[in-house]
Amino acid sequence: MANPGDVSPLTLNRLSVYLRSLRQLIEEGIQRVSSDELALRFHLSAAQIRKDLAQFGAFGIRGVGYEVEPLTEHLSGVLGLDHTHPLIIVGMGNLGNAFARYLEFNHGAFEVVAAVDHDPAKIGRRVGNITIEKASRLASIVNRTHAEIGVLAVPAGVAQENYDALVSAGVRAVLNFAPRRLAVDPSVVTRDVDLRIQLEALAFYVTQLRRPEPSGS
Amino acid sequence: MANPGDVSPLTLNRLSVYLRSLRQLIEEGIQRVSSDELALRFHLSAAQIRKDLAQFGAFGIRGVGYEVEPLTEHLSGVLGLDHTHPLIIVGMGNLGNAFARYLEFNHGAFEVVAAVDHDPAKIGRRVGNITIEKASRLASIVNRTHAEIGVLAVPAGVAQENYDALVSAGVRAVLNFAPRRLAVDPSVVTRDVDLRIQLEALAFYVTQLRRPEPSGS
DNA sequence: AGATGTGAATGAGTTCACAGCT
DNA sequence: AGCTGTGAACTCATTCACATCT
Numbered sequence: 001m002a003n004p005g006d007v008s009p010l011t012l013n014r015l016s017v018y019l020r021s022l023r024q025l026i027e028e029g030i031q032r033v034s035s036d037e038l039a040l041r042f043h044l045s046a047a048q049i050r051k052d053l054a055q056f057g058a059f060g061i062r063g064v065g066y067e068v069e070p071l072t073e074h075l076s077g078v079l080g081l082d083h084t085h086p087l088i089i090v091g092m093g094n095l096g097n098a099f100a101r102y103l104e105f106n107h108g109a110f111e112v113v114a115a116v117d118h119d120p121a122k123i124g125r126r127v128g129n130i131t132i133e134k135a136s137r138l139a140s141i142v143n144r145t146h147a148e149i150g151v152l153a154v155p156a157g158v159a160q161e162n163y164d165a166l167v168s169a170g171v172r173a174v175l176n177f178a179p180r181r182l183a184v185d186p187s188v189v190t191r192d193v194d195l196r197i198q199l200e201a202l203a204f205y206v207t208q209l210r211r212p213e214p215s216g217s
Numbered sequence: 218m219a220n221p222g223d224v225s226p227l228t229l230n231r232l233s234v235y236l237r238s239l240r241q242l243i244e245e246g247i248q249r250v251s252s253d254e255l256a257l258r259f260h261l262s263a264a265q266i267r268k269d270l271a272q273f274g275a276f277g278i279r280g281v282g283y284e285v286e287p288l289t290e291h292l293s294g295v296l297g298l299d300h301t302h303p304l305i306i307v308g309m310g311n312l313g314n315a316f317a318r319y320l321e322f323n324h325g326a327f328e329v330v331a332a333v334d335h336d337p338a339k340i341g342r343r344v345g346n347i348t349i350e351k352a353s354r355l356a357s358i359v360n361r362t363h364a365e366i367g368v369l370a371v372p373a374g375v376a377q378e379n380y381d382a383l384v385s386a387g388v389r390a391v392l393n394f395a396p397r398r399l400a401v402d403p404s405v406v407t408r409d410v411d412l413r414i415q416l417e418a419l420a421f422y423v424t425q426l427r428r429p430e431p432s433g434s
Numbered sequence: 435a436g437a438t439g440t441g442a443a444t445g446a447g448t449t450c451a452c453a454g455c456t
Numbered sequence: 457a458g459c460t461g462t463g464a465a466c467t468c469a470t471t472c473a474c475a476t477c478t
Contacts, residue, residue, distance in 0.1 A: 004425035010469075012421055016414040017398060034437060042398055046437095047471055054439055062438045062477045079417050080424025098315030102412065110416055148423050149416075173419040181234060181259055189422040191415045195319065197233040198408045199327055199366075200296050202390040204229055205406040206365050207297025208221035227447075251459060263459095264449055271461055279455045279460045 002055045011052050015075060017042070018049065022072040034065035081109040088147035088171065089115040090162050091154035092122055092132050095177050099151060104128050113145040118158075135162070142169035149173045156180040163190075219272045228269050232292060234259070235266065239289040251282035298326040305364035305388065306332040307379050308371035309339055309349050312394050316368060321345050330362040335375075352379070359386035366390045373397040380407075 150166035159178035367383035376395035
C-alpha cells in the first residue's frame with residue numbers, strides 16, 4: 001500500500017478516470033470486470049490499470065477480475081470522496097461564477113461554502129446557497145467555514161497575492177485558474193487549470209500540422 | 218529544428234509559459250535575459266528552458282542570453298499566435314458561456330466565431346458578438362465560419378456524439394471540457410480540461426496527507 | 435484456464451555538466 | 457568570462473511478459 005506522497009499525479013488522474021468508468025458499469029448493473037475489459041471499453045491500458053490499482057491494495061481476483069462495487073467504494077475512499085470537501089471560491093467573475101454553478105449540478109464530494117471578491121459591487125450578491133463576501137475577510141471566512149480547498153479565479157495580475165492570502169488563511173489545497181505560474185507553498189497542494197496553455201497548444205498543432213502526417217523522415 | 222509531431226505536449230505547455238514570461242519582461246522594458254534569470258524569476262528550470270528553445274532553432278547568444286523581443290516574436294510564430302484562430306463553442310451552458318466571455322477579455326489569437334446548443338430555448342440568444350445557433354446545423358456553420366477549433370462544453374452523456382459531429386464538421390482541434398474520455402480521431406488534436414480530475418486529486422491530498430509529511434519510512 | 439500482480443525492459447522526460455561559441 | 461546548446465546520466469512512467477494465485 002503506497003505512501004500518499006509516493007503516488008504520482010498521473011496515477012491520481014487515472015484513478016479519477018477509473019472511478020468514473022466503474023460508476024458507469026454500476027449503472028449498467030455489471031458486477032465484475034477484468035482489466036482488459038475496462039481498457040477496451042474506456043480506451044485505457046490494461047497493464048496500467050492493474051499497476052495503478054495494485055498500488056492501493058490488491059483488490060482483484062486472479063482468474064476472474066475486479067468486483068465493480070467494492071472496488072468503486074475502495075477507490076472513493078482512497079480519493080477521499082466518501083466525505084464532503086468544503087470549498088471557497090476567490091474571484092467571482094465569469095470563471096468563478098461558472099465554477100460555482102458547475103458544482104451545484106455536480107453535487108457530490110465538493111461543496112461551495114463561501115465565495116469572495118474584491119469588487120464592492122459584487123459583495124452581497126447571492127450565488128446558489130451562498131452570498132459573496134469581502135475578500136479582505138478571507139481569513140475569518142475560511143476559519144468559520146473550515147474551507148479546505150481554495151479555488152483561485154482572479155485575474156493573473158493579482159493571482160499571487162490572493163494565493164498567498166488563501167494559504168495563510170489556512171486552506172490545504174488550491175485549484176488555480178489564473179494564467180500565472182505561482183510561487184507555491186510546498187505544504188499546500190496546487191493544481192493549475194490554465195486555459196491559455198491548452199488553447200495555445202491547439203493553435204500550435206493547427207498551425208504546424210497542416211495535413212495529417214508528413215509521412216516518412 | 219523539430220518536426221511538429223515530435224514536440225512533446227509538455228514542451229508545448231512550457232512554451233506558452235515562456236511566452237507569457239517574456240511578454241512580462243517586454244512590459245518591463247527588459248531587452249535581454251539569460252535562461253538562469255528566466256528560471257529564477259518565473260520558477261522554471263534553466264536547463265529545460267535552453268533545451269526547449271533549442272528545439273525551435275537556436276536563438277540565444279552564447280555568453281549573453283536571449284533577446285527578449287525577437288524570441289517572443291519567434292515563439293509566437295511557432296505557436297501560431299501571429300494569426301487569429303476561429304473557434305466554435307458547442308454547448309452554451311455555464312461553462313460555454315463563461316468560456317465565451319473569458320475569450321472576449323482575453324482578446325488575442327483566438328476569436329469565437331460561432332456557438333451552438335441543443336436547447337431550443339437558447340437559440341437566438343446573443344453572447345458578445347455572436348448569436349447562438351442550432352447544434353444540428355453544426356456542419357454548415359463550421360463551413361461558413363471556417364472555425365478550426367471546437368470547444369466542447371456539453372454534458373458528459375452527449376460528449377462523444379458532439380465530438381464526432383465537430384470532427385465530421387471539419388474542425389482541426391478540440392478543447393474538451395466534458396468529463397468523459399473520448400474515442401478520438403487521430404487526425405484531430407484534442408486536449409481535455411477535466412475539472413473533476415483536478416478536484417478529486419486535491420481531495421486525495423487533502424484527505425491522505427493530513428499533516429505536512431509523515432517523516433521517514 | 436484465466437486474469438491478477440509484478441519484476442524486468444523499454445521509453446519518455448529531466449537534469450547534469452561541459453565543450454564551444456561570442 | 458559567461459551563457460548557450462547538447463550529449464550523457466539519471467529519474468520517472470509505461471509496457472511487456474510471465475510466475476502466481478483462484
